[in-house]
Amino acid sequence: MVTNKNKSTKPVIQIKEMHKWFGNFHVLKNISLGVNQGERIVICGPSGSGKSTLIRCINRLEVHQQGDIIVNNVELTGDLKNLEAIRSDVGMVFQSFNLFPHLTVLENCTLAPIWVKKLPKKDAEELAMELLTRVKIPEQALKYPGQLSGGQQQRVAIARSLCMQPKIMLFDEPTSALDPEMIKEVLDTMIELAETGMTMLVVTHEMGFAKKVADSVIFMDEGEIIEQNDPKNFFNNPKNDRTKLFLSQILNH
């Protein structure tokens, strides 16, 4: 296990008694969660448990109807100014990569820095090349996403988010759409990112990653946080029956 020296007690995300509905369907129920700077949190749970919805609320890809979400001391409301401030501080990596297929890898990485952060093109390209080197694919910079493997695309997506120099990174099942032999390259990239002290919220089924990197593991079911604990206690003595059942299902197959 990587010990986390970067963890601090400065809260960067505070969620208080947050509720969300899709129409009449109550997807998130009374969620309260605090994340400190440098903390890495893994969220797991059966499909449909609301874990993706939860992290999508943090950058307001989904809108919550009740309760508060405060990111970097800014409260998430309908106010566009706040929204832009938060989104440029929060990077997100998706299950299906969502790279822009009509732009080269380099353009994917520089588009938002140039237009949202108003970075000069040259600086943006330098930064992008630096981050592409960090995810170990600088040689693919001028190719289009369609020419890369899934693992490479996901690493580009990580680099693209990092180009905005975010303070928090959200990962929404980043390895679920990948072939088994490509999962490792993406997880390695994420582990390296964790070592730099990035605050990370990761929705994943990769329990090996959770054991190795997480400061805290959250188990969600039916829209509620059922259990939250450090990885050692979470995996060795889960308290809740549903957590036990879930762990037995994904660990012994």
Place this chain on the structure above:
Amino acid sequence: MSRKTYKPGNYPDLPPPPGTVGIHGWIKQNLFSSINNSLLTIISVVLLYYFIDGIIGWFFLDAVFDAESKIACRKIDDGACWAVITRRVGQFVYGFYPEAERWRIDITFLTMFLAFAPLLYPDIPKRKWLLYFSLIYPFFAFVLIMGGYFGLQKIEYSLFGGFMLTVILGVCGIVCSLPLGILLALGRQSKLTVVRTLSVCFIEFMRGVPLITLLFVASSMLNYFLPPGTNFSILVRVIIMFTFFSAAYIAEVIRGGIQAIPKGQYEAADALGMNYWQKTRFITLPQALKISIPGIVNTFIGLYKDTTLVVVIGLLDPLGIGRAALADTKWNGLSTETYLFVALFFFVSCFAMSRYSLWLENKLNTDQK
């Protein structure tokens, strides 16, 4: 044939069996794959030979390219009498534009390619400079064609005709309807109810009314709807109607393109902090337009051919000129030649558009290149 054996893991890449690739393979697979296929191939070649023989004879070998009249033609040979075209080619091209001023049309037409080049071919050298020219080109073309400035003789709209009229109507309609169509497509997807409703009403109205009705409105009624004091010439009114009509179709084609973009694209752009216009400009439109190219070009080709409808409101498009030629007692009865010539002109223009769109689709195809 002896088969070589290899150790596992050492099997080399062998060439394909003979006769399966290359021109030989193609002919074998496509023309002579079975007895029936071979028979069909032979019959087709024989038929083609007879057809082509007759066609070439009528079009070229037995044709007359210059004569006084149809009767004079028939005395020389019994093929096509192209004299109806060659004797009146000026009218077919320029309508009744004064002969001494026709150089103005020639220059406008030739420089049009220069103005379009940087828009159609993004990789062209000196693109930036050419783009400046594209920007001033509409004014340049207007002054040159209409006259009335810089000592150029003013020419009346009513003298316009022939292919020149087709190109003016077609190009203006195409150039104006694309941006309007894009705006309407975005408007129809807008979250603002007023914008969305207006766009939907406009699109549905324009699509729900025959073009010919709109042209009659343009010729007779449009001035009632406009503020008093405005008085557009009939040509401008017709261009407005063509633009509106094809913009409605293009809006729907582009809407299809926009809806084909996966939701994840917008989520990724949102997550990067991009605002609506940034998303539209860099994410939505480049992808939506690429998907819609076949549909857009389809609409353009339709619009271009529909310009012949102006004949019903008395403008002399190539078909009108053709009719005038046929009404001449000298050329009475040469409708085959006349209409074939007009058809050839339209075919060449439309085929060029179609080829360009294929080229563009290929160029913009970014997967697995």
